[in-house]
Amino acid sequence: MTQVMKAIVTTGNGGYDKLVYKDVPMPIAEHDEVVIKVLAAGMNNTEINTRLGWYSSSVTDATNEVSEESGQPITEKTDGGWNAATPFPFVQGTDCCGVIVSVGAAEHSDLVGKRVLVRPCTRATDFTSMDNIWMGSDFDGAFAQYVKVRATEAFVIESDWSDADLGSIPCAYGTSENMLHRAQLQAGEVVLVTGASGGVGSATIQLAKRRGAKVIAVASKDKHANLAQLGADQLLDRHDDLIAILGESSVDLVVDNVAGQGFPQMLKLLKVGGRLVSSGAIAGPIVDLDMRDMYLKDIRLIGTTAWDEPVFGNLVGYIERNEIQPLVAKTFPLQQIAQAQQEFVTKQHVGKFVLIPEH
Template identity: 60%
Template sequence: MPQLPRLMKAVVTTGIGGYDKLDYREVEVPQPGPGEVLLRVLAAGVNNTEINTRLGWYSSSVRAGTGETGGDPELRDGGWNGATPFPLIQGTDCCGEVVAVGPGGEASRIGQRVLVRACMRPHGFGDPTTVWLGSNFDGAFAQYVKVPAGEVFAVGCNWSDAELASIPCAYGTAENMVARAGVGRGTRVLVPGASGGVGSAVVQLAKRRGAEVIGITGAAKADAVRAIGADTVLLREDDPVAALGEECVDVVIDNVGGAGFAALLRLLRRGGRYVTSGAIAGPVVELDLRDLYLKDLALIGCTAWDERVFPDLVAYIEAGEIRPLLAATYPLERIAEAQEAFGRKDHAGKIVLIPPR
């Protein structure tokens, strides 16, 4: 087992607020206990969830879109599962190398390049309770992180560390929604926000299953969305009902929400499915219940990942069936700059942080 340092660099989020709450400093390297492994973090993706948690956006009192709250320190219920345990090392996406195992662990795992299943089901897959890396316990915005050994998956591929780090949160969320929606060959799927981390993953994963995919994005990103497989691309300013007609899609997979929600239900055919795991443009929407019940629609909320989601993603990677959009990488100490760039939404795909070696 290699000799490990006592201290490491990490970004510690100290509470709800602005970039001043991101404290890049030295902390102790965590020690793996029974059933745990220690990873050297090779790369860590940037997600809405880290910014939302720092801003307290998950509070039921927030009505604005993501990144639009003022980071009010009074938003004590602003985390995924209520209050966030600040101070906290955030970082939901982790590509790492196993460098140590806890007592009784499998030493043969040392040296493996791995991904961490960020969404963990502590009571088993029959219970929807979740625990998340970087939200409920210290995550990957550090040089080292300890995680349960059962949540670590070795991946054999020639991808870069940064490409692998773009997978867990975005692709896990996307595959979970695509699977629950029953997307298959010939399914017509509409994807608002198709150039984002989750949206671009949905496009690829739906196409992998043989679906027809319609993506919605900004004009500057339309070519990128076509390049990853979208059959049709609408621009954000287009009226989707006028462009496509009512009752023309089987499934809407939407992490945007906001003012465009009502039109999306009009696009669904009878018996269609609307699936969501986010609300970038705003969590409070207008719902005409007649659109819901007169067309026998299903509204499906997705947070807890089903058991097959992550093993299947690893298999897709190793078979060369998906490839992420990597927008940019930043050194870990420039996390505020990376999150600011993320918030501008000028990029397509994922932004990834690289810890010091």
């Protein structure tokens, strides 16, 4: 008889009714895989965006304008996933802290019982290629009692952080560390972080400060006190005239996951030889770009999805040495995912929401 577990199965593009809490078969480790008992699973924009089909090239609006709350009809998208069509029905969940309970190969038997963080971004072949696949997007993820991944993607961690704290880290902090690594942020540089109160933004403040940069954080004023505690050197409101306040050619690096109508001023803020790095576009994916700002100032535009090899190991080290801090806004039982996502899209929180499966 096949063993079963509880999971949230996303059945297609659509509203919260597409999130179904049900019995599904337990994963079985094969060859180089391990099965992990999920202790905590962070929630991210990407899970909502995937359910809504926002990654489809047919969508040009901000993420909040295609949500169920917008009142707009949500239709099935043939190209709504990161790489192709989303493999509905499947289990989402990009963040995972858990304990390894079984392995597919005897050589990994020493991992059983170890608490791990899962690297959700897997290079499909090796690190010489940018081809990548994501847990919770390209294959079943952590919104379940158990999940299976390649053994190489499960990183043993020695830390006194709680499961929820650890479960808040992988996607947001990995995305941020990858952006700063790819952009080669150096000590003493000035970095502007848009959307600074979100999971990636709040991670970027910490990781940029850790590298010795001066951080200018852009977020709603009601979030400023929280961001100051993370080390932001200067705090600006998202409605401020950034050019009037900071001046043109005042920033070495812009970390922008917002895009939308505010994008043109980002290039004007950059110094000659500056860089803009992005892994998202929550305010809208279609932007105006004055090519003269880019080429006359020798600006580099850096897109990031595939994580570079050092990134996740770096994060584990930062955690074990307590060089960063988690920012868990709230936890929910796994079966309350719809409630969690409804609250998430209001953007009233700072940091991460984390889902906790029952065992």
